[in-house]
Amino acid sequence: MQQVFGYPRFRGLQADIVSGAIAGDDALVLMPTGGGKSLCYQIPAIARRSNGQGLTVVVSPLIALMYDQVRALQEVGVAADCLHSALDYAQVQAVQQRARNGETTLLYAAPERITTPHFLDFLDHLASKGQLALFAIDEAHCVSQWGHDFRPEYRQLALLHQRYPQVPRMALTATADAVTREDIIERLQLQEAQVYVSSFDRPNICYQVVEKTDPRKQLLRFIEDEHPDDAGIVYCQSRKKVEETAQWLVEQGINALPYHAGLPAEMRQLHQDRFLREEGLVMTATIAFGMGIDKPDVRFVAHLDMPKNIEGYYQETGRAGRDGQAADAWMAYGLADVVNQRRMIDDPQSQASEAYRQVMRTKLDALLAMAETTDCRRVRLLAYFDEPSKPCGNCDNCLNPPKTWDATKAALMFLSCIYRVQQKSDMHFGAGHLIDILRGKMTDKVQQYEHQSLSTFGIGEGLSQQQWGAVVRQLVARDAVVADAQAFNTMRLGPAAKTLLSGQAQVFLRESERVAASGRGRMRKTATSTGRRPASAALESLGPEARSRLDALKAWRREVAQQNQLPAFVVFNDATLISIAAENPAGLGALSQISGVGQKKLDAYGAEILRVCQNA
Incomplete structure (x- = not known):
């Protein structure tokens, strides 16, 4: 963690997950985006490789994702490769040969490739030599029909356990409710896996x-x-x-x-x-x-x-x-x-x-x-x-x-209007026409169907069009009103209408504020009664000299990224640059203690960083 990635300590459940994976246990890891999921399998991959246990295969769904992770790993000195559809035959053979030679720690590949006979033959060869260390299945929610990014190819990944039962597996995702979790466990045969559920909170x-x-x-x-x-x-x-x-x-x-x-x-x-x-x-x-x-x-x-x-x-x-x-x-x-x-x-x-x-x-x-x-x-x-x-x-x-208002009476008006309209003409109409009736607007359609004669005509004239829109939205959200897509989104009473009409529920809505809704004006974001400070407090606390150092560091990073054809964050992320600017390290020893500065990056960039800080 410290030597390779430059992080002084684990966060949350990372230490337990990493220890279990190094020991050879299966795991299902649920951790929010930005919570450090990748380290949960990257560190065990490095450790198991150093223990002579071979290659870690990472199932990754997109070329861009695997490519960026490979480049980031290479930047910190980890031997990583990826196989994807943009590679030609010779490139694929070269990647696989490096893995056979024991030169690769992590190999990223898409699920469609992993389940092909050719790739399985490649895995068979490694397994016969005891050189398969770990299978990491990223974005594991894709295996579930209840997940939001379902991909049928993920369903076939159960064969990894069936074919190589001695190789530990780790499935990881940022998003899965209880139903999706159970589906992941069943589809990937992870019934014996330890389940780690981190907080889903992203307070920043x-x-x-x-x-x-x-x-x-x-x-x-x-x-x-x-x-x-x-x-x-x-x-x-x-x-x-x-x-x-x-x-x-x-x-x-x-x-x-x-x-x-x-x-x-x-x-x-x-x-x-x-x-x-x-x-x-x-x-x-x-x-x-x-x-x-x-x-x-x-x-x-x-x-x-x-x-x-x-x-x-x-x-x-x-x-x-x-x-x-x-x-x-x-x-x-x-x-x-x-x-x-x-x-x-x-x-x-x-x-x-x-x-x-x-x-x-x-x-x-x-x-x-x-x-x-x-x-x-x-x-x-x-x-x-x-x-x-x-x-x-x-x-x-x-x-x-x-501010809120009691919209229960308005909700009853709208439901009654739907009922009266259907009772009169045995037809359904859209929200706009029903609101016109309630607001007492004598439109051509109102006159055509003689809806001005309804008892609900004009009873809602005290509410604006915008307020009525909010009422209708809430009723649709509650299933009290159903918008019939096959009939031009006309409105009819829904299954929950009876509860409201019988007086068993209330509807409270926020007051419509046109200034807030339009987006004019900055939203107040200050410390609150919870004691939470803005997540950018480290940046906001920088003095003028530190700000000057940060600007110089960002300019230097941009040049390095362009020279090496890398995204700037792969060189150093903003949080690391902010810490360097704030602490203004006097030497390589002090720089090595800053989060995000591992040994490889210290060797590659340390002297330049110190120079930039001194000249800023």
């Missing part, structure tokens, strides 16, 4: 959800106010929206690029490389841009469309602030998001079973509850993963507690 991430009014402009204000010149990811649901949003941001002066699976492979790779290597670049993307992103200094993740479930939200927002510094998870959320997600789950054209649909509804409901809540968002988020917590002091609801 500030969660914000705003009501959609003009989402593009809201996004722009958020970036300009909170994250000018910062690296960030903006997630959109469709490829078209990705490209349009990227183009619009560029027109507004934001350095942005698009990424989705429909772009040519060369363009995707170019854009991803630029995102990893350049500073202050914003990537607008579908969820195709995800697991391969190992960039630690992403300062924000924004959603212009709601994800499918809470695991997807947690996984995607977790790509912000991997370095432990302050970061934001921002989402614009409206009625259309709720309707669209419900529609996709209940799509009659889907071949999904009813049991599967029900699980997906439960997962979506958890995300809706987090988005609609007026109390701490982090408490809601962690509760989904069965982790109790207290109000965090670092989400929008904690920092700026919303």
Whole structure:
């Protein structure tokens, strides 16, 4: 840990996980993004190699992810290789020969390759010589049909245990609820494995959800106010929206690029490389841009469309602030998001079973509850993963507690309006028309169907269009109203309507605040009653001289990264540079004590770092 990676101590459950793996035990590791999962198998791989136990094979789902991890390992002096589809036959043979010769400590490969006869023959050869040390299965949630990134190829990985039962295995993921965990254990035959569940809390991430009014402009204000010149990811649901949003941001002066699976492979790779290597670049993307992103200094993740479930939200927002510094998870959320997600789950054209649909509804409901809540968002988020917590002091609801109003009467009005409309004309109508009726608007459609004669006409004129939208969104989220996708999103009473109509439940909503919803003004982020300081406290505490050293160190790092064609964070991450700038080490001995400075990097860069600090 200290000599190779430069870290003075283990974090959380890392020490137990590493000790168990070195001893040859199987493990299922659940640890949040940025929590240090990779070290949990990389350190045992180094230790078992030094003990003569051979090669560690890492199952990794994306080329970009395995490539970046290999380069990072090589930078600290660990012999690592990867096999992927971009290599030609001669390159593949060279990689495998190095492994046979005992020159490789970790070999990364995709699940599709690992289960091929050729690769299994390669593993058979190593196993016959007792040279297979460990199988590490990264992003293990992909094995589960309940997981948010299900990949059928992962199901075949059970054969590793069947074929090489003497080789220990470690499955790792950042996101898995209880149902997904059980599925991982069953599918990978990990019934005897030790299960390690770290805290899912990412205290440095500030969660914000705003009501959609003009989402593009809201996004722009958020970036300009909170994250000018910062690296960030903006997630959109469709490829078209990705490209349009990227183009619009560029027109507004934001350095942005698009990424989705429909772009040519060369363009995707170019854009991803630029995102990893350049500073202050914003990537607008579908969820195709995800697991391969190992960039630690992403300062924000924004959603212009709601994800499918809470695991997807947690996984995607977790790509912000991997370095432990302050970061934001921002989402614009409206009625259309709720309707669209419900529609996709209940799509009659889907071949999904009813049991599967029900699980997906439960997962979506958890995300809706987090988005609609007026109390701490982090408490809601962690509760989904069965982790109790207290109000965090670092989400929008904690920092700026919303005012609420009793919307129970309004909810009853809307449900009654649906009932009266259907009773009169045996037809269903969309939310807009029903709100027009309640607000007493004499539109052409109202007159066409004589809905001005209904007892509900005009009874809700005291509420604005925006307030009614919030009521409808809450009713759809609660299943009291169902939006029929097959009939132009018309509204009908849902299974939970009876509970509300019988007076057995109440509905409380946040007051609509146009200033807050529009994104104008910086959100207050200061120390709270919990005592939590901003995660960027180390940066904020730097004096003028230390700031000058940090600027010089970042400029030096940029040059080194460009010369070696590496992302800057692979040379040193921001947290390490901040510590160097703050401590201003006088010699190599002092520099070696700073977190993130291992022996290989000390030898390679130590003298230059001291020179930069002295000249700053």
